[in-house]
Amino acid sequence: MLYLWNTATKKQEIFTPVHSGDIGMYTCGPTVYAHVHIGNVRTFVMEDILQRALESDGLHVRRVLNITDIGHLTTDADAGDDKMEMSAIKSGTTVQDIAQRYTDLFLQDAEKMNIKIPAAPFLCKATDHIQDQIALIQLLEKKGYTYRIDDGIYFDTSKFSTYGNFGGQKLEEKEEGARVQVNVQKKNKSDFALWKFARVDVQRQMEWASPWGMGFPGWHIECSAMAHVYLGQPFDIHCGGIDLIPVHHENEIAQSEAAYDVPLAKYWMHVEFLLIDGGKMSKSLGNVYTISDIEHRGFDPVALRLFFLGCHYRQKQNFTWDAVQANQNALQKLRSVIRTWKGSGTILVEFESEFKRAIADDLNTPKALAIMWKLVDSVASFADKAATILKMDEIFGLSLSAYVGQDEILPQEVLDLAFERIAARENKNWIVSDALRKKIEDMGYSVSDGADGQKVSKI
Numbered sequence: 001m002l003y004l005w006n007t008a009t010k011k012q013e014i015f016t017p018v019h020s021g022d023i024g025m026y027t028c029g030p031t032v033y034a035h036v037h038i039g040n041v042r043t044f045v046m047e048d049i050l051q052r053a054l055e056s057d058g059l060h061v062r063r064v065l066n067i068t069d070i071g072h073l074t075t076d077a078d079a080g081d082d083k084m085e086m087s088a089i090k091s092g093t094t095v096q097d098i099a100q101r102y103t104d105l106f107l108q109d110a111e112k113m114n115i116k117i118p119a120a121p122f123l124c125k126a127t128d129h130i131q132d133q134i135a136l137i138q139l140l141e142k143k144g145y146t147y148r149i150d151d152g153i154y155f156d157t158s159k160f161s162t163y164g165n166f167g168g169q170k171l172e173e174k175e176e177g178a179r180v181q182v183n184v185q186k187k188n189k190s191d192f193a194l195w196k197f198a199r200v201d202v203q204r205q206m207e208w209a210s211p212w213g214m215g216f217p218g219w220h221i222e223c224s225a226m227a228h229v230y231l232g233q234p235f236d237i238h239c240g241g242i243d244l245i246p247v248h249h250e251n252e253i254a255q256s257e258a259a260y261d262v263p264l265a266k267y268w269m270h271v272e273f274l275l276i277d278g279g280k281m282s283k284s285l286g287n288v289y290t291i292s293d294i295e296h297r298g299f300d301p302v303a304l305r306l307f308f309l310g311c312h313y314r315q316k317q318n319f320t321w322d323a324v325q326a327n328q329n330a331l332q333k334l335r336s337v338i339r340t341w342k343g344s345g346t347i348l349v350e351f352e353s354e355f356k357r358a359i360a361d362d363l364n365t366p367k368a369l370a371i372m373w374k375l376v377d378s379v380a381s382f383a384d385k386a387a388t389i390l391k392m393d394e395i396f397g398l399s400l401s402a403y404v405g406q407d408e409i410l411p412q413e414v415l416d417l418a419f420e421r422i423a424a425r426e427n428k429n430w431i432v433s434d435a436l437r438k439k440i441e442d443m444g445y446s447v448s449d450g451a452d453g454q455k456v457s458k459i
């Protein structure tokens, strides 16, 4: 059972499915105009933890992850350029090429981070659902929620009486002081584009015929349309990064609920921001790191996953290279230790239930990690510890099964020295560690240290 914080009600609630046994989960995916950065990846990892936690409760999760390949403009106020078109112009290629390139890179990053990705059709592209978006806009038009101005069809937020309740902040408040161009034809500052008209003076690569003429959909409508197609309404849980609350999710709710007169989702989960060296990521500071940057510095992406688990998803997390190094060291230690855990045992119930309680408490991964380390240091049998940690890893997703029990069977004296050496290395006591290596080698065993930790084998 999960006891989750719900952004919609601002309370921690017991998770009860809309339809028993089958969970509908919608996660706003990347805009594929550039490489995803580690901030995006934090959000995707924590959503993955949620999916795994639901699955470990025996629930079947139908997860939809959209790929935004149209309509996401450089500002949240329906002004500015389309990120996809800009990226294509910059690279001298087509929008389709850009979308394919960055979708492929995103999927590779997800695999390296052990993030489960839904299969087709639940991994869905906005441009494959233009007709669904047009149909939804037509429904809103029929119900009187839209109006037309020079640059597009807009949603009239004053017609949706609860607009602003979700984010607790109206767009007009948010815009104060912001350097955004205000569209003077809009009836209310918080109104947003459902369909933008193609401009005669700008040649776009991506535009479609519609009842309102050539153009392209606004950014928010894709999620409302695809969620309805694949999950129906209401569905169970909608997720994303915290920045999506005041505009994107507020607007999704307005469109979907105005169209279908039922809530969009029962629960909403939002992941707090990843900061870099205590501040924002920005291109000008050169600190918009990607998974490739992590690898180029010699780190295993799974060490980054371990780092993410160390902070509760509703807290800001501060990224530093020292923190990744510390997590890489911890991961190496863990892999070294569990290699020696041979045999088939049974799950240790007291550790398992303490672990489950931590996860059930709004996905308290830092606490769950502490319980895993307590298990590692416990005096239980290796075989039982192995069974227990593998159960925990169904949620953590650290690929521990590739390491558990992989060492050869070692004599007890060699095993003792191997453990001593892991501890010495953890304390950076290189003299002791080298002396222990010598002793192990004198007993006829080799010792190697790699990114995967310490490996001991018979010479």
Ligand code: AMP
Residues within 6 Å of the ligand: 028, 029, 030, 031, 032, 038, 039, 040, 041, 042, 043, 239, 240, 241, 242, 243, 244, 271, 272, 273, 274, 275, 281
């Ligand atoms: P985007 O590609 O900009 O649509 O973002 C994809 C996902 O990453 C969304 O759920 C964002 O809210 C989330 N996101 C963006 N920046 C960060 C950050 N610094 N930390 C955590 N999540 C983020």
Ligand code: ZN
Residues within 6 Å of the ligand: 027, 028, 029, 223, 248, 252
């Ligand atoms: Zn969305």
